[in-house]
Amino acid sequence: MATSLPGDPVTIPAAATLLKDLCDRLRAGPSATAVLEDWCRARGLAQSPGLVAHAVPAPERPASPVQRERLALPRTVPVRYRRVRLTCGALVLSEAENWYVPSRLTPAMNRLLETSTVPFGRVVHDLSPTRRTLSLRLLPAGDRPDTAGPADPLFAIEALLLRADGLPLCEVGETYTGAVLARA
Template sequence: MRKLLLLPLALMLLTVVANAREPAGPVWKDTALERAQVLALLQTLNANLLSHSSATQTLQEWCDAHRMAAEPKIVAHRVLGEDKPLPTADRELLGIGPDEPVRYRRVRLACGDWVLSDADNWYVPSRLTPEMNEQLDRTDVPFGTVVKSLGFHRQTLSAGLLWSPLPNGWETDAQLPPPTGKPMAIAPHVLEHSAVLYRKDNQPFSLVVETYTANVLAFGPRPIKP
């Protein structure tokens, strides 16, 4: 009987967890000014990511500059139980043969309550230290933080906006969407980067695909002073 009474409570708790969402951030309005502000922010973040070797460090600076949490610190949350084999063509990018072991790691990088990016990472464990491999296996520490001592740099394969608040050609003759003043409909994912990471001896050791969420804009627009 006791088990029967506890079952509805357990189901209710599971429902609450399943429906849990990130808190709502400040709303960007569908106006010409705020569309331009959002585009400028996305282009700024895109440029910052392209000019730095560590996406983790770039997001840390973004989180801090925009005061996105009481403690503006990037934390990695590992997604366990997933495995994506590295495509054969991408093995050539890493300079490895068909039998070289490759590990897969997926994390979500968050600032406070906001998940800012989903990162898929394939890496060659033989090109890292045993301590690094153990830390990657057992902890949630961001990949860039773990391998920082390698003095690595990255070669971007692709980078760009997945969504834009303004249409292509907006700066010339494309028709702009009429402002509604309502909350702006922002796509769930706004940027995507893929890159190969190289040690300081120019040996590739990792392929990363980083998808950035609309939460990079969660701090909202700055108030316009009169």
């Protein structure tokens, strides 16, 4: 089942080009939230292109020693775990795991992350974050994006989100679905 709507077929070259374009934007963008909101707007995926972060119930996953090192954290500094599905309208664009350092955020930011559906990138926008990609890998459906269904995982990214002074705010693991190739 293709991700495009009837009358708007996504051909193999077009789907591959879209996929590459989105991957390039995510590598270069300040946050996945900013990139996906622009992407939704450009593709007409929702009346209001704002993303919504829906919490996914999941057991707590402590940060690994490697993650704590990348976050520049001693073992005693708390890290919070948040798992969400990012949606644009009715489309689930990605599922993300986020290990963030609450002591590097304001109390208001922490409150929003704990109680709202605001995506992390929008919550921390005032900190002028930058994104550093650690890895990007195509998943099996990403090899044939023209035949991917909206829920099929296309690619996965691991990244750090850094404050303007270079201090890491969080590490994310994101899996993007075929819904990112949809067009209204």
